């Protein structure tokens with residue numbers, strides 16, 4: 001690659017062609033503040049609206065200051081970030097943003113975690129210089145999942161780029177003009193009336209608290225305080241490798257033991273593992289797959305563990321609505337089992353059982369409100385809180401997470417195999433299903449259970465596996481834009497797969513909308529995935545159908561895999577939805 | 581997909597117009613202009629129709645429709661009557677004039693008459709306070725309007741209207 005030579009604040013820099021001034025400055029350890037700019041290469045999220053202008057620098061020979069995030073370096077360029085004019089201009093831009101921003105940082109959900117707050121602190125802004133007319137827009141919590149507070153929006157339009165280009169759902173656009181401009185859904189509709197799938201990826205990239213989850217912390221405190229209720233909790237596969245980040249542990253570190261201990265201290269009566277539900281999902285799904293294959297059913301089968309992805313297909317691909325597996329998602333399966341199998345076994349009134357799910361996910365808040373996900377008149381899961389909300393609860397309760405002892409999940413819904421652990425990352429669900437389907441179809445033990453070709457961050461992945469002389473073709477997509485591509489090809493009859501895994505979030509649940517904010521650092525997400533594969537590798541049991549408690553569950557309670565009772569409790573259906 | 585709650589025939593025409601364009605995706609503004617001409621305004625369903633036809637998010641269409649003040653999402657009558665409600669006009673009884681127009685044009689709610697012929701608008705001071713109260717009809721300024729003048733103003737509009745129609749007829753002949 002040809003090199004470009006320039007100077008920044010008098011220092012000589014050798015940069016690559018196509019680099020921006022911001023990136024070139026990093027080479028000589030100069031940080032230029034940025035706010036709207038975001039480039040997450042691995043997931044093709046590039047926001048170059050250059051709207052905030054907090055990155056202004058002087059370029060010799062140019063009359064106007066240049067936005068460093070959007071200006072490419074050229075040979076011989078002389079850049080100054082440190083002139084009074086540049087410093088003042090950057091300050092003014094931030095001051096202008098603050099003039100129309102609520103000043104309630106003290107009670108804001110992004111307090112100490114907000115990029116606007118950070119930049120104001122870094123530039124040493126000590127007073128609000130311009131008192132503008134402050135906007136007062138309607139706050140939207142209609143979906144009970146995604147919370148929109150347009151007053152905190154700085155119009156960087158990162159959410160728009162994420163939703164329109166990466167996820168291709170297309171919810172947001174800048175509307176109106178001038179001071180009135182806001183970033184809004186079509187026709188100013190409340191979120192609940194849009195085709196938003198609540199993946200929450202927009203909350204991951206929003207620099208402020210303009211987009212967050214609807215908090216359900218208060219509801220959880222309330223049930224915990226009620227002596228009359230039997231409150232149980234479950235944790236998704238991915239939480240154990242992301243929770244430690246808040247407590248300065250390396251990303252991807254397995255904190256299962258401490259997490260279980262922490263939940264007991266919060267007052268939950270039983271701490272169960274969604275992973276048990278994941279193992280059940282796999283035996284049901286693998287069974288469904290084999291049945292469809294044998295009986296000439298519609299191919300490919302699609303995984304159905306991700307409620308965002310399910311909602312996406314319901315809105316966008318009505319004619320493919322019969323191809324996802326009818327299996328409920330793992331936490332719903334665990335939820336219904338807690339109110340039937342567990343309740344009966346321990347003689348607890350199911351009406352008194354409250355199931356709380358700790359999820360990486362915002363969509364699961366919406367999922368639990370779906371009417372069909374009830375049995376015997378009870379919701380399968382009552383409340384969902386995200387990893388971020390759990391962190392909030394732990395700090396409220398004053399729990400010293402780092403120094404907790406390791407504890408174990410409760411029986412009978414606490415044991416899981418390595419196949420369940422990898423559910424939290426892209427490729428994991430299909431790998432888990434393959435391990436089981438392979439052994440069932442061939443009656444042979446699968447010695448090497450690692451399917452490397454379905455792992456990693458490539459948006460679309462493929463594998464083919466020889467099962468009984470038949471080439472079984474597998475597809476994997478993560479991020480809904482990639483999923484759309486795959487589904488379009490299937491619709492047109494151009495892609496032929498037997499089984500496909502789709503997760504709405506780029507990278508899978510480890511990068512879920514409810515996970516600790518990654519602030520654009522995708523290496524963090526990769527470390528989380530590596531953490532899950534490490535847990536899997538360390539387990540003796542790595543195939544779902546070998547989980548002794550799952551075997552017991554079918555023997556004692558459910559009967560046959562894919563049988564009548566299993567269907568009644570563990571399966572569901574989908575419906576076509578409007579497209580706005 | 582759901583039914584559109586607008587004139588199906590016009591919608592079909594709009595569809596044909598879009599299909600006739602070579603690079604429809606690049607012509608959103610042009611399409612919106614055409615649609616507004618057909619429907620008189622841009623109802624939500626028309627915007628949805630355009631979005632689906634072009635395969636772009638409805639939010640984008642709405643974004644463009646709200647950016648240009650030329651576009652409107654509320655129906656406009658064929659004739660626009662704007663009553664100034666600036667301070668000077670107001671103290672001179674502009675509100676009574678609005679009332680009178682409402683009564684005579686049979687506008688119960690909103691700003692448009694039932695037959696779609698008239699829009700009754702209010703505007704802020706137009707800088708003609710000496711003429712207060714001021715009414716602007718299709719761009720023409722009427723000053724020192726009294727409630728009793730309202731009937732004559734409406735008659736004026738209607739006369740223009742039939743004159744126009746005659747003109748059209750003559751042209752056809």
Ligand code: SF4
Pocket residue numbers: 146162163167169170171172195196197198199200201202203
């Ligand atoms: S939650 Fe997902 S689908 Fe909904 S607006 Fe955000 S990015 Fe788009």
Ligand code: SF4
Pocket residue numbers: 152153154155156157158159160183205206207208210211
């Ligand atoms: S909602 Fe957040 S991400 Fe979207 S434009 Fe506003 S500040 Fe930016």
Ligand code: SF4
Pocket residue numbers: 198199305306307308309360361362363364503504505508509510511512513
């Ligand atoms: S990929 Fe995981 S975190 Fe993301 S929406 Fe789907 S289930 Fe939720």
Ligand code: FES
Pocket residue numbers: 033034035036037049050051052053054055067068069070
């Ligand atoms: S960061 Fe450069 S314009 Fe916003």
